[in-house]
Amino acid sequence: MNSQQKNKFTLWMLAWPIFIELFLQFLLGAADTLMVSRISDDAVAVVGFSNQLFMALQVLLVTVSSGAGILIAQRIGARNNEDARTIAIIAVKVTGLIGLAISIVLYALPRPIAAMLQLPEGLLPLAEIYISIVGGGMVLMAIMSTLSTAIRNTGNTKGPMYTAIGMNVIHVILNYGFIFGELGLPKWGLTGVAISTVISRLLALLVLLFMFLHAFKRKITLPDFRIFDSKLFKEVLKIGWPLAVGLSSWVITQLLIFSYIAMLGEDELAARTYMNTLESFCFMLGQSIAMALQIQIAHMYGAGLFQKAYKNAFRALWIAEAIVLLNAFVIFLFGGKVLGIFTNEPDIIAIGVSLLGMNLLLQPGKMLNMAFGNALNAVGDTRFIMKISIIVTSIVAGVLPYVTGIQLGWGLIGIYACMIADEYIRGILVLVRWRGQKMLRKAELRAESRRSGAGAGAGAGAGVGPNQSAMEM
Numbered sequence: 001m002n003s004q005q006k007n008k009f010t011l012w013m014l015a016w017p018i019f020i021e022l023f024l025q026f027l028l029g030a031a032d033t034l035m036v037s038r039i040s041d042d043a044v045a046v047v048g049f050s051n052q053l054f055m056a057l058q059v060l061l062v063t064v065s066s067g068a069g070i071l072i073a074q075r076i077g078a079r080n081n082e083d084a085r086t087i088a089i090i091a092v093k094v095t096g097l098i099g100l101a102i103s104i105v106l107y108a109l110p111r112p113i114a115a116m117l118q119l120p121e122g123l124l125p126l127a128e129i130y131i132s133i134v135g136g137g138m139v140l141m142a143i144m145s146t147l148s149t150a151i152r153n154t155g156n157t158k159g160p161m162y163t164a165i166g167m168n169v170i171h172v173i174l175n176y177g178f179i180f181g182e183l184g185l186p187k188w189g190l191t192g193v194a195i196s197t198v199i200s201r202l203l204a205l206l207v208l209l210f211m212f213l214h215a216f217k218r219k220i221t222l223p224d225f226r227i228f229d230s231k232l233f234k235e236v237l238k239i240g241w242p243l244a245v246g247l248s249s250w251v252i253t254q255l256l257i258f259s260y261i262a263m264l265g266e267d268e269l270a271a272r273t274y275m276n277t278l279e280s281f282c283f284m285l286g287q288s289i290a291m292a293l294q295i296q297i298a299h300m301y302g303a304g305l306f307q308k309a310y311k312n313a314f315r316a317l318w319i320a321e322a323i324v325l326l327n328a329f330v331i332f333l334f335g336g337k338v339l340g341i342f343t344n345e346p347d348i349i350a351i352g353v354s355l356l357g358m359n360l361l362l363q364p365g366k367m368l369n370m371a372f373g374n375a376l377n378a379v380g381d382t383r384f385i386m387k388i389s390i391i392v393t394s395i396v397a398g399v400l401p402y403v404t405g406i407q408l409g410w411g412l413i414g415i416y417a418c419m420i421a422d423e424y425i426r427g428i429l430v431l432v433r434w435r436g437q438k439m440l441r442k443a444e445l446r447a448e449s450r451r452s453g454a455g456a457g458a459g460a461g462a463g464v465g466p467n468q469s470a471m472e473m
Contacts, residue, residue, distance in 0.1 A: 003186065004370065009122045010296075011177060011293065011296055011312070011315075012258050013157075014152075014155070014157050014291075014296055014413035015072055015157075015288050015289050015291075015292035016096040016157075016160045016213050016287040016288075016378070017157035017161075018109075018152070018157050018158070018159035018161070018179075018291050018292055018470065019284060019288035019289075020161045020165075021157075021160050021161040021164040021249075022284045022287060023166045023284055023287075024161075024164040024165055024167075025164060025168075026452055027135065027168055027172075028310055030289075034341065034342060035172075035175045035176065035179050035194055035226070036179075036190065036413065037145040037191055037342050037343055038179060038180075039179065039189050039190055039193075039341055039343060039350065041266070041267075041270045042122065042266065042270075042343075043189070043190045043267055043432060044125055044178070044270050044273050044274070044343075045123060045128055045189075045269040045270045045273060046119075046123050046127045046130055047193070047215075047270070047273070048131065048270075048272065048276060048384065049056070049114070049117075049123070049127065049258055049262070049273075050127060050130050050131050050134065050135070051117055052254055052255055052258050053113070053114075053117065053131065053135075053255065054134070054141070054224075054253040054396065055251055056252060056254070056255050057102050057106075057144075058065070058076035058100065058141070058145070058251075059244055059247050059248040059251050060098050060144065060244070061095045061099065062240065062243050062244040062247050062248075063097055063148065063237065063240040063243065063244035064090075064091050064098070064146070064236060064237075064240055065091055065095050065145060065146040065149050065240075066149065066243045066244075067091075067235075067237065067238070067239040067240020067243060068087050068091035068146070068149065068150065068236050068316050069091075069150065069152070069153040069295075069384075070088070070153070070239055070294070070298050070377060070378060070380070071083075071087050071232075071235060071236060071409050072084045072088055072150060072154065072298070073083070073153040073154075073294075073295050073298035073299045073302065073378070074089055074151040074298050074301055074302035074409055075087065075302060076153070076154060076155070076299060076302065077298065077299035077300060077301065077302025077303040078237055078302040081216055081217045081218070083224040083232060084154070084216065084217040084259045085220065085238060086217070086227055086229050086232055087226055087232050087235075088212070088215070088220075089152040089220060089225060089227050089235065090227070090233055090236065091146050091150060092143060092146050092147060092212070092225075092226060093149070093228075094138065094233075095143060095145075095146040095224060095357050096142060096143045096146075097224070099138050099139035099140075099142025099143060099282075100139045100142075101409060102135075102138045102139070102142070103135065103136050103137065103138045103139040104396070106131055106132065106135025106136055106138060107132050107135060107136035110127065110128045110129075110130075110135060110250055111124055111127070111128040111134040111279075113131065114127040114128070114131060114366075117255060117258075117259055118259040118263065119262060119407055120262055121267075122371075123466075124157075124264070128190050129190060129194065130190055130191075130193075130194050131275050132382065133191065133194035133195060133197075133198060133405045134194045134197050134198060136198075137197070137198035137201060139271075140198065140202055140205050141201060141327070143209075144201060144204055144205045145203055145257050146204070147208040147211070147212045148160040148163075149214055150212060150215065151208065151211055151215050152291075152295060153295055153298070154215050154216065155295070155299075156211070156215065157292070157295075159208070159211045159215075159358035160208065163204050163207045163211075164204070166203070166204065167200045167201065167203065167204040169256060169374060170199070170200045170203060170254050171197065172408065173194055173202065174192075174195075174196035174199060175192070175193055175196045177192070177196075178191075178192020178193060178195065178196055179192060179193065183332050187194070187308055187453070192229060197355035204351070204453075209343030211426040225369055226329050226337050229417055233348070239274070239380050240382075240416030241376075241381045241384050242382035242384045242385065242386035243377060243385070243408045245389075245390070246382070246385045246387075246388075246390070247389070247390035247419045248410075249386075249393045249398075250338065250389055250391040250393050250397070252310070252398070253393050253394065253397040253422075255397040256398050256401070256402075257397070257401055257415060258272070260402055260405050260406055260415060261405075261407060261415065262414065264411055264412065266352060266404075267345065267347050267348050267351060268412055270343065270345075271348045271349075271351035271355075272347050274339055274342050274343065274348070274352050275352050275359070275455065277342075278331055278335055278338060278352075278356075278359070279359055279362075280361065281327070281330075281331070282324065282327040282328050282331050282363055283324060283326075283327070283366065283367070284361060285320070285323045285324070285327065286320040286321075286323055286324040286363075286367045286370070287318055287368075287370065289319060289320040289323075289371075290316075290320060290367070290370040290371050290374045291374065292316075293312070293316045293371060293374055293375060294374035294375070294377055294378045295311060295314070295378075296309075296378075297309045297312065297374075297375050297379065298378040298379070299376035300312070300377060301380075301440075301443065303341055304443075304447050306440045306441075306443055306444050306447075307440075308441065309375075309378075309438060310440055311412035313371065313372060313375040313434060315427075316370065316371060317367070317371040317372070320325070320367050320371055321364055321367050323370070324363045324364060324367045325363070326363060327363070327382050328359060328360045328362075328363040328364075329360065331356060331359060331360075332356050332359070335351075335353065335356040336349065336353045336356070339352045349364060352414060353443040354412070354413065355412060355413075355416055356371070358413070358416045358417070358420065361420050362416070362420045362423060364420060365420060365423035366423045366427075366431075367427075368423075368424070368428075368431065369423050369424075369426045369430060372427070372430035372433070372434045372443065373385055373426070373430045375430075375434055376433060376434060378441070379439040379440060379443070380439060381433070381438065381439045384430075385430070388426050388429050388430070389426070392422060392425050392429070393422055393426070394445035396418055396421050396422040396425060397418055397419055397421075397422035398443060400415065400418040400421075401415040403421070404417060404418055405418075409458075
């Protein structure tokens with residue numbers, strides 16, 4: 001492995017562009033929330049609710065996009081660039097078709113979907129507008145997220161970052177024009193915000209597509225999109241379907257939580273939306289480290305650097321935990337003032353302030369869970385993540401919040417307590433699993449068997465490659 005390739009997969013080189021991208025996504029969300037709050041708190045509640053719905057539906061894409069991303073990094077680590085290229089092409093095609101199906105459903109049935117998810121009656125007219133437009137463009141988000149995943153897992157985390165910069169700038173400018181009737185644009189309020197979202201995503205998709213075509217050693221051309229390798233696609237599904245099921249468990253519980261909060265009232269729903277913005281800022285850098293860690297460990301796993309991968313997970317965790325704790329403490333001290341920027345409603349601010357201390361407890365557990373969960377995903381141990389998500393998340397974060405928040409009358413405090421418990425329980429379970437090194441030991445045995453049977457140069461297949469010199473952080 002040459003020094004340029006080696007440096008490209010260090011944790012820092014992978015993480016900082018991801019952080020910038022996530023930070024810009026945060027700014028996009030914060031700008032959306034701030035600008036939409038000038039329309040009304042009801043509009044804010046609708047945007048927050050709709051985004052949870054879109055996140056839930058994106059789970060349908062995870063089976064292919066996340067499974068493909070892990071395999072792309074593993075194959076590149078094993079120096080099998082052609083397989084990585086083919087996997088990426090298949091992933092874009094399949095997720096595009098799934099995204100198109102989602103778009104059709106959301107465009108055709110926005111109001112019934114919102115009503116089914118217990119959105120208050122007074123918010124349904126706004127939800128119908130926003131979900132039909134932004135949801136109708138979900139095909140753009142589907143393809144865009146898969147392109148970004150493929151590009152990042154080749155080690156190029158800067159490309160999606162630059163694209164995010166452009167998308168954010170365009171989106172904020174269009175938001176300003178549509179909400180306030182400036183820049184020669186009509187004053188369309190929430191409708192304009194939805195249109196702005198779709199336009200900025202379309203432009204970002206075009207840029208990412210250009211990068212994707214040049215992401216591998218051999219350029220991808222339009223005729224290449226006819227490629228379909230059933231064997232490789234089965235490998236993608238083998239890793240991807242447990243990821244999708246596990247994530248769907250989590251996302252469905254988030255939808256349930258939003259439904260419970262909607263039962264508490266519109267003020268609580270708006271407060272939760274504002275808190276989502278603050279929590280996203282708090283967790284961004286930790287999340288970028290966890291995402292970079294998954295790419296790095298998958299690459300090391302493919303290259304046969306099993307013990308290096310094991311140790312790097314712990315090093316990354318301590319770095320991320322320190323950052324997340326610092327951010328959570330800053331939010332705890334100044335979150336009340338920040339909430340005052342978004343809304344003048346004292347009841348909404350009071351609800352948000354009451355949750356700041358609980359956020360300080362939530363974030364370290366969330367980081368523990370994400371770091372070792374991503375590490376396990378990177379080595380293909382996705383079924384374990386699926387099992388604990390189904391069992392723990394469904395009960396602790398799905399059922400118990402209704403009991404504590406609604407039946408016992410503890411409100412948002414009761415709901416947050418269950419969210420904290422869920423993160424810590426799963427975090428401890430994935431930590432114990434990673435320390436057991438089950439998948440790493442299996443891979444080591446396979447590598448030793450291939451070396452003894454076919455020489456030291458064998459084993460460039462899925463997930464196993466020659467033992468290269470150790471990467472640095």
